Amino acid sequence: MSALPALPGDGCDAPVLRERGQREVFCGLTGILWLHRRIRDAFFLVVGSRTCAHLLQSAAGVMIFAEPRFATAIIEERDLAGLADLDEELDRVVGRLIERRPDIRLLFLVGSCPSEVIKLDLGRAASRLSTNFGHRPRVLSYSGSGIETTFTAGEDACLAALVPDMPAAAPDTAPRLLVAGSLADVVEDQFRRLFADLGIPVDVLPGRSGADLPAVGPATRLLLAQPYLGETARRLEARGARRLAAPFPLGAEGTTAWLAAAARAFSVPAARFEAVVTPGRDRARAAVARHRATLAGRSVFFFPDSQLEVPLARVLHSELGMTLTEVGTPYLHRAHLDADLRLLPGDVRLSEGQDVDRQLDRCRRDRPDLVVCGLGLANPLEAEGFATKWSIETVFTPIQGYEQAGDLAELFARPLNRRDRLEV
Amino acid sequence: MQLTVWTYEGPPHVGAMRIAAALTDVHYVLHAPQGDTYADLLFTMIERRDSRPPVTYTTFEARDLGGDTADLFKTAARESYERFRPAALLVGASCTAELIQDDPGGLAQTLGLPVPVVPLELPSYQRKELWGASETFYRLVRTLSAPARTEEAAPRAEAARRPTCNLLGPTALGFRHRDDVIEVTRLLDRLGIDVAVVAPQGASAADIARLGEADFNVVLYPEIARQAAAWLARAHGQPTVEVPPIGVGATRDFVRAVAAVAGVDPAPVLDAEAGSRLPWYARSVDSTYLTGKRVFVFGDATHAVAAARIARDELGFTVVGLGTYVREFAREVRAAAAEHGIEALITDDYLEVEARIAELQPELVLGSQMERHIAKRLGVPCAVISAPVHVQDFPARYAPQMGFEGANVIFDTWVHPLMMGLEEHLLGMFRDDPEFGDGRRPSHLAAVEPTDHAPAAAAVAPAPLPGAPGWSPEAEQELRKIPFFVRGKARRNTESFARDAGLTFITVETLYDAKAHFGR
Numbered sequence: 001m002s003a004l005p006a007l008p009g010d011g012c013d014a015p016v017l018r019e020r021g022q023r024e025v026f027c028g029l030t031g032i033l034w035l036h037r038r039i040r041d042a043f044f045l046v047v048g049s050r051t052c053a054h055l056l057q058s059a060a061g062v063m064i065f066a067e068p069r070f071a072t073a074i075i076e077e078r079d080l081a082g083l084a085d086l087d088e089e090l091d092r093v094v095g096r097l098i099e100r101r102p103d104i105r106l107l108f109l110v111g112s113c114p115s116e117v118i119k120l121d122l123g124r125a126a127s128r129l130s131t132n133f134g135h136r137p138r139v140l141s142y143s144g145s146g147i148e149t150t151f152t153a154g155e156d157a158c159l160a161a162l163v164p165d166m167p168a169a170a171p172d173t174a175p176r177l178l179v180a181g182s183l184a185d186v187v188e189d190q191f192r193r194l195f196a197d198l199g200i201p202v203d204v205l206p207g208r209s210g211a212d213l214p215a216v217g218p219a220t221r222l223l224l225a226q227p228y229l230g231e232t233a234r235r236l237e238a239r240g241a242r243r244l245a246a247p248f249p250l251g252a253e254g255t256t257a258w259l260a261a262a263a264r265a266f267s268v269p270a271a272r273f274e275a276v277v278t279p280g281r282d283r284a285r286a287a288v289a290r291h292r293a294t295l296a297g298r299s300v301f302f303f304p305d306s307q308l309e310v311p312l313a314r315v316l317h318s319e320l321g322m323t324l325t326e327v328g329t330p331y332l333h334r335a336h337l338d339a340d341l342r343l344l345p346g347d348v349r350l351s352e353g354q355d356v357d358r359q360l361d362r363c364r365r366d367r368p369d370l371v372v373c374g375l376g377l378a379n380p381l382e383a384e385g386f387a388t389k390w391s392i393e394t395v396f397t398p399i400q401g402y403e404q405a406g407d408l409a410e411l412f413a414r415p416l417n418r419r420d421r422l423e424v
Numbered sequence: 425m426q427l428t429v430w431t432y433e434g435p436p437h438v439g440a441m442r443i444a445a446a447l448t449d450v451h452y453v454l455h456a457p458q459g460d461t462y463a464d465l466l467f468t469m470i471e472r473r474d475s476r477p478p479v480t481y482t483t484f485e486a487r488d489l490g491g492d493t494a495d496l497f498k499t500a501a502r503e504s505y506e507r508f509r510p511a512a513l514l515v516g517a518s519c520t521a522e523l524i525q526d527d528p529g530g531l532a533q534t535l536g537l538p539v540p541v542v543p544l545e546l547p548s549y550q551r552k553e554l555w556g557a558s559e560t561f562y563r564l565v566r567t568l569s570a571p572a573r574t575e576e577a578a579p580r581a582e583a584a585r586r587p588t589c590n591l592l593g594p595t596a597l598g599f600r601h602r603d604d605v606i607e608v609t610r611l612l613d614r615l616g617i618d619v620a621v622v623a624p625q626g627a628s629a630a631d632i633a634r635l636g637e638a639d640f641n642v643v644l645y646p647e648i649a650r651q652a653a654a655w656l657a658r659a660h661g662q663p664t665v666e667v668p669p670i671g672v673g674a675t676r677d678f679v680r681a682v683a684a685v686a687g688v689d690p691a692p693v694l695d696a697e698a699g700s701r702l703p704w705y706a707r708s709v710d711s712t713y714l715t716g717k718r719v720f721v722f723g724d725a726t727h728a729v730a731a732a733r734i735a736r737d738e739l740g741f742t743v744v745g746l747g748t749y750v751r752e753f754a755r756e757v758r759a760a761a762a763e764h765g766i767e768a769l770i771t772d773d774y775l776e777v778e779a780r781i782a783e784l785q786p787e788l789v790l791g792s793q794m795e796r797h798i799a800k801r802l803g804v805p806c807a808v809i810s811a812p813v814h815v816q817d818f819p820a821r822y823a824p825q826m827g828f829e830g831a832n833v834i835f836d837t838w839v840h841p842l843m844m845g846l847e848e849h850l851l852g853m854f855r856d857d858p859e860f861g862d863g864r865r866p867s868h869l870a871a872v873e874p875t876d877h878a879p880a881a882a883a884v885a886p887a888p889l890p891g892a893p894g895w896s897p898e899a900e901q902e903l904r905k906i907p908f909f910v911r912g913k914a915r916r917n918t919e920s921f922a923r924d925a926g927l928t929f930i931t932v933e934t935l936y937d938a939k940a941h942f943g944r
């Protein structure tokens with residue numbers, strides 16, 4: 001199998017700057033905004049405060065749907081004062097919800113900071129409710145609280161909550177690939193076609209329905225599509241799945257190496273692999289190359305946001321020729337990011353956690369050509385003269401895979417192109 | 425527990441942020457987990473603010489609980505003071521910190537900072553954003569306002585000097601506050617009155633300290649400034665004018681009220697040629713079609729009450745619904761509703777508002793961005809009159825709601841979503857021409873909703889409700905002769921009429937009976 005391409009690179013042992021201070025990041029509740037669109041028969045009920053409801057609404061921005069498949073059960077004074085029994089209140093709220101939405105097959109009770117601090121046992125509530133409803137809908141719980149999760153870590157918690165419910169694969173089954181991590185439908189379909197052409201049987205987590213979960217067992221080969229799934233991977237591995245080491249499927253080369261990891265595990269002949277990936281890879285290389293002129297040689301600074309920072313930095317550096325100043329990430333999962341880290345230059349400044357004021361000081365000193373940051377920082381930095389890219393777009397836009405590699409490059413090129421156009 | 429899909433107001437600490445962000449040199453240290461920083465983007469994205477709101481979040485995590493969250497707070501407060509050197513520090517807790525009871529006010533006192541520290545107690549599980557803004561502004565004014573001066577030290581009424589007033593209430597993220605302040609300042613100037621301090625928007629801690637020096641206070645937004653003004657009235661003996669000048673009538677009332685308090689003559693402004701164009705536009709014949717249009721009004725109390733008055737008295741509409749999400753101002757809105765002969769809707773449950781609008785079937789909705797979405801779904805035209813705000817509520821152009829220019833802006837924004845009078849006739853005349861078929865929508869509808877206008881069919885032929893009476897082919901045929909833009913309503917009215925009359929089948933007769941029933 002040595003003919004299958006592996007990414008080169010000799011590792012990045014750059015020391016990591018660990019900071020503790022004010023963070024400017026979303027909490028894990030935000031994951032609901034894409035998870036509810038991904039799992040179409042699931043409803044997400046946050047048990048929290050008005051702040052949590054306001055966060056979801058503000059992060060959803062203009063996308064106000066008739067009745068989205070998420071809501072907040074707002075804890076009130078009388079609940080805290082013990083005037084109302086929290087379990088009874090929860091039963092009442094969930095009962096009303098199920099009555100309104102009989103189409104719901106899977107209900108997540110999502111924990112928040114307030115529910116964690118008052119030690120509301122949502123796991124117990126979920127199994128009680130699930131039994132009461134005869135598992136229609138099935139009720140599960142996870143925490144998206146800001147005291148425990150950062151932004152995309154909410155998806156990790158959600159998927160990890162699904163793992164115990166996945167059926168066990170029969171011990172003698174043939175190996176199957178499990179791709180974990182939310183992807184846009186269009187990306188998932190492209191990958192499914194590629195895996196089919198490679199002759200690899202594949203399941204995905206999460207699927208489009210929360211009702212049918214793939215089986216997992218020792219024959220499962222786990223390929224992570226997203227870098228923020230530490231706990232999900234741990235639980236899947238505990239059930240026998242074997243994780244395939246790979247960089248994340250971003251950019252032409254990242255996607256190739258990611259597919260190659262699967263091909264290797266399923267002993268796909270090198271010639272077949274080449275035949276299957278070549279058209280997509282060539283299109284991706286050409287699409288990425290169109291943006292090289294804009295991006296090559298320019299410097300970029302990442303504020304921590306989604307844990308996608310390291311793989312994105314790898315694409316910008318190795319496929320688009322950008323210089324990395326600082327790559328900040330809320331959490332650095334060394335094992336999962338190993339293949340991507342190897343492709344970063346040895347002198348890159350990696351930072352984990354955040355003290356936003358100090359980080360802004362470093363950013364101002366570095367004077368990067370492009371800053372990747374959250375929505376709270378973007379306009380203020382633009383006003384200081386920096387070109388910025390909103391990191392949230394890298395989560396809400398399909399960027400994985402060959403056909404999106406050009407879009408990914410364009411996301412970063414656009415703010416720079418825009419500056420060239422404006423004469424005001 | 426309250427099941428909530430969308431909320432009109434954020435938590436009270438967001439109200440405090442609106443005050444802090446409005447001021448120029450005050451910093452807010454908020455004991456809160458990382459995720460609460462989402463609130464920054466309201467300011468940087470919706471308002472397109474070019475700097476971060478002056479807020480430090482202490483960012484405690486699960487592992488800190490029961491341990492050193494208090495130390496974390498103290499470190500954050502000390503470091504924020506050193507970094508930002510504010511003239512005053514607001515300190516308080518978010519909903520989560522309220523539960524861990526670290527007492528930010530007490531902790532901040534122990535630091536011995538050389539500036540005033542204003543502790544905020546904002547009960548997150550009872551109160552909301554506007555209350556939080558009001559309470560914060562009041563606490564700040566109480567703490568920073570200089571002690572009342574004796575009359576000898578500062579004689580107020582020198583004959584030679586123009587009277588002065590403060591404008592209280594405009595904040596960050598306020599609905600058109602930016603332009604209202606300019607408009608009201610111009611109006612006062614024409615009356616010969618000077619504005620001493622505008623607060624909190626654009627004020628410094630030193631400006632807050634000299635609020636007591638003005639002759640009187642003008643409360644532009646009672647939800648935010650009534651409490652502070654009441655305190656200033658007590659502490660400094662300053663009279664308060666609380667007549668929000670929204671609409672021509674209210675602006676004239678406002679002019680009379682400030683003139684009386686300031687001892688100036690209102691006549692030059694009241695009689696001036698350069699008033700609002702609204703009265704003439706409302707009388708011009710093209711506006712005849714506005715007569716009796718049924719409007720539903722919902723928003724914060726100040727804007728909702730003012731809008732209802734304009735709707736009835738200045739545009740000739742009929743107000744069929746009036747409500748607010750601000751419970752603290754329920755009394756005012758109930759009183760206004762009674763004047764319109766209707767019952768007020770006091771709720772912060774968006775589903776309840778939606779149900780009421782669906783039930784009343786108004787021809788125009790005046791509400792917040794939330795009602796805009798409801799109206800869009802129901803196929804009813806809508807104009808936005810109140811917060812909660814959206815990026816569209818911060819237009820690049822000058823667009824006040826207050827004063828005579830505000831009335832002009834209101835005429836344009838409310839009437840535009842409706843059919844223009846002449847156009848309504850033409851549509852009726854040409855409705856059978858093939859070029860003018862049902863697919864055509866009035867061009868203004870696309871102009872209002874360029875991004876997400878609903879497919880025309882949705883508004884035209886809603887799917888029959890389960891259990892809806894059936895239509896005879898003749899009645900269907902007759903229905904099709906009704907202009908498409910009112911056909912959906914005619915269908916709904918006829919069906920509800922038939923249901924109420926216990927009919928299961930709609931004939932041409934039923935259609936006209938229903939028209940007579942609902943007709944005015």
Ligand code: SF4
Nearest residue numbers: 027052112113146459
């Ligand atoms: S950080 Fe905590 S309190 Fe704030 S929105 Fe997230 S879960 Fe709710």
Ligand code: SF4
Nearest residue numbers: 844847866867868869
């Ligand atoms: S844009 Fe078209 S529909 Fe709107 S007012 Fe003008 S002519 Fe009438």
